[in-house]
Amino acid sequence: MVFGYFNRNIEEELVIPPGSDNRLEPGLADQGQPTYFLPRRHAWIFRVKVPADWGTSKELVWTLTSHGRTEKAYASLQPDEEILERQIMTRGNLSPGLDDPNKPPSVSIAPVEGSSVGKPVMLTALVTDDGLPKPRTPKVRPAVDTGKAQTNSATERPRIGLNVSWLQYRGPAKVTFDDAGPILVSKGRATNNAHFPEPGVYVLRATANDGELSTTSDITVSVVGH
16 A cells, blocks of 8 residues: 655644554554655655455555544555556656656665764765666757847756655654755765754655656664753
């Protein structure tokens, strides 16, 4: 089963630990779901493996309660709603199709030692890729004389190349990163610093993207007080 979430808040980032307010049923309340919720939509954020004999009539229910409001997500094994791996890798866009020669990047995270509050942790994502798709430079329309200053305009966005983005998946307080956006991979590596405001156990996620396909890897960091 594959789940995502849509935090309707534009600014508020919610912390909801596993338990009565953040649980999956049936089974253990904690089945690897996120506990730190970023604003807006985050699709295909985690998976839950169910037994082979689960069947099509049984449901897995994810329940979240915050600010006195409860929301539920229901998952079942319906053949006509099967989610292809390629759909997840393309963030919902299967084009150019299953026969595309482009293979997804591979990403892992170098181990880090535990940290303390106020001490940044250097994160290193190790990335390999097949070099596809090729970097794309924007095509530019010819200058148009409007009687004023002539301007050129791009017809398509440039592809920034193989990159890594970081997000917080779990943790008791907001983690900040030195680089909040995509970081270009250089010599198979992309580094970033994470800063932890409170002690606790944090899970951070690196997403490697080649411009079309993406893969993820998680790392757990234990943070102690001063």
